[in-house]
Amino acid sequence: FDCICHTLYQAREGAQLVKLFREHEQIMSSMGEEYWTDYVLLGYLLAQFHSGQYDRLFETITRGTFSPKYYKELQELWYGARYKESEKKRKKLLGAVEKYRIRRKHPPPSTIWDGQETVYSFKENSRKYLKQFYKTNPYPSLEQKKEICRVTDLELVQISNWFKNRRQREKGVK
Numbered sequence: 513f514d515c516i517c518h519t520l521y522q523a524r525e526g527a528q529l530v531k532l533f534r535e536h537e538q539i540m541s542s543m544g545e546e547y548w549t550d551y552v553l554l555g556y557l558l559a560q561f562h563s564g565q566y567d568r569l570f571e572t573i574t575r576g577t578f579s580p581k582y583y584k585e586l587q588e589l590w591y592g593a594r595y596k597e598s599e600k601k602r603k604k605l606l607g608a609v610e611k612y613r614i615r616r617k618h619p620p621p622s623t624i625w626d627g628q629e630t631v632y633s634f635k636e637n638s639r640k641y642l643k644q645f646y647k648t649n650p651y652p653s654l655e656q657k658k659e660i661c662r663v664t665d666l667e668l669v670q671i672s673n674w675f676k677n678r679r680q681r682e683k684g685v686k
Contacts, residue, residue: 517555526562529555545572550579557589564600566593573622586624594618636676638664642674650679 513536520529524529533540533556545553553576560569570593578586594614595606606614619625626635641664645652652660657671664671 514551517549518551520553521555521558523666524558526558530563533559533679546575550582553578554582554585557586560598561589561593564596566597569593578624580626583624583626585662590618590620591615599684622672634670635664638666640677642671646675646678650675650682659672676682 517529520532540548540552540556545556548556553572557572560566560572566594573586573590578612591611591614595611598610599606600612623660639659642660645660649656652671652675657668657675658667660671661668666674
């Protein structure tokens with residue numbers, strides 16, 4: 513069962529996961545969520561999202577225990593469900609400002625968040641690291657950027673853009 517959930521979750525096959533959990537509902541409920549593997553739980557959450565059971569998804573995430581390696585994708589699921597819920601109520605797609613307001617109003621619970629504030633997709637610690645590195649070298653090499661990626665968990669393009677923008681701002685100050 514774990515292997516099937518893993519495969520369907522990786523492929524983002526929400527409809528198949530809904531069907532799977534409906535077919536095995538009795539087995540799953542008798543087992544108790546605390547005994548589910550990571551992929552069974554992730555698959556279950558995706559099935560809840562796909563079937564529009566957002567309250568159940570929020571409850572499961574809020575009382576669950578998750579490995580930090582799943583935080584990012586669970587936060588995306590959390591916000592995606594918040595957006596869908598709001599769009600359903602308003603009967604229209606959300607714009608960027610409305611999504612921002614939802615993220616501010618409904619931050620993810622501590623079960624899927626390390627507590628670090630995110631500003632423009634950069635966590636506090638990542639920003640500090642970038643600023644420290646910039647002081648020593650405003651023109652990092654590709655290898656140095658790759659090392660920064662590893663340390664900060666940011667994408668190479670984000671790091672390149674951050675340095676480029678920072679140099680541009682510095683130019684304007686002088």
